[in-house]
Amino acid sequence: MPEQENPATPTPEPSSPTARTKAIRATRSIKTAQDDVVSRAVDRRNPDRLTRAFAHARLAAKITDDNRAKDILLLDLRGVTPLLDFFVIATANSRRQANAIASEIDAEMKKIGELKLGMEGSEEGRWILIDYGDFVVHIFSGDGRTYYALEEIWGDAPQLSWRDEPGAPAGELPPPPTMTTTDASTPAESTAETPEKSSD
Numbered sequence: 555m556p557e558q559e560n561p562a563t564p565t566p567e568p569s570s571p572t573a574r575t576k577a578i579r580a581t582r583s584i585k586t587a588q589d590d591v592v593s594r595a596v597d598r599r600n601p602d603r604l605t606r607a608f609a610h611a612r613l614a615a616k617i618t619d620d621n622r623a624k625d626i627l628l629l630d631l632r633g634v635t636p637l638l639d640f641f642v643i644a645t646a647n648s649r650r651q652a653n654a655i656a657s658e659i660d661a662e663m664k665k666i667g668e669l670k671l672g673m674e675g676s677e678e679g680r681w682i683l684i685d686y687g688d689f690v691v692h693i694f695s696g697d698g699r700t701y702y703a704l705e706e707i708w709g710d711a712p713q714l715s716w717r718d719e720p721g722a723p724a725g726e727l728p729p730p731p732t733m734t735t736t737d738a739s740t741p742a743e744s745t746a747e748t749p750e751k752s753s754d
Contacts, residue, residue, distance in 0.1 A: 629708055670684055
């Protein structure tokens with residue numbers, strides 16, 4: 555039986571390099587070819603949406619507290635990332651407690667019209683993540699929280715008060731944090747005095 559000959563497939567012509575590729579090849583440095591990146595997250599355009607997200611994140615933190623979670627944090631991510639505004643982080647004592655907290659948060663948010671984009675980890679119970687778009691709730695087991703260490707990873711994000719404190723305005727959203735950045739290409743100015751040359 556004669557072998558069937560496959561028709562030769564034409565090899566595609568190599569595409570011409572783009573300006574970006576040429577810049578990378580010329581400098582051999584990806585850093586110089588990259589676009590300038592804004593070092594601070596952009597401000598949100600709709601303050602009502604932001605105020606609502608803050609109120610709902612505080613409510614989620616209060617629900618975790620009502621369900622006896624520990625080490626509850628509300629982190630302000632507005633100045634750190636453009637992806638979302640707030641993290642709620644809490645530690646549950648057991649898988650059952652973590653699932654109960656997640657279920658109650660989900661039920662309360664549905665009552666006020668805040669629908670989740672997704673929930674993950676409820677089967678394992680080590681880390682339950684509930685994503686509401688503008689804010690995300692993280693419910694950890696003790697060892698899961700230590701292992702993932704979100705508050706260290708997002709250490710630049712300031713902590714906000716989620717409790718109703720006496721004398722403080724109830725649920726008032728603080729201004730977004732300003733992040734200080736240094737430009738590595740510009741050397742820091744020296745504050746040490748330089749000796750003057752004497753004219754001899």
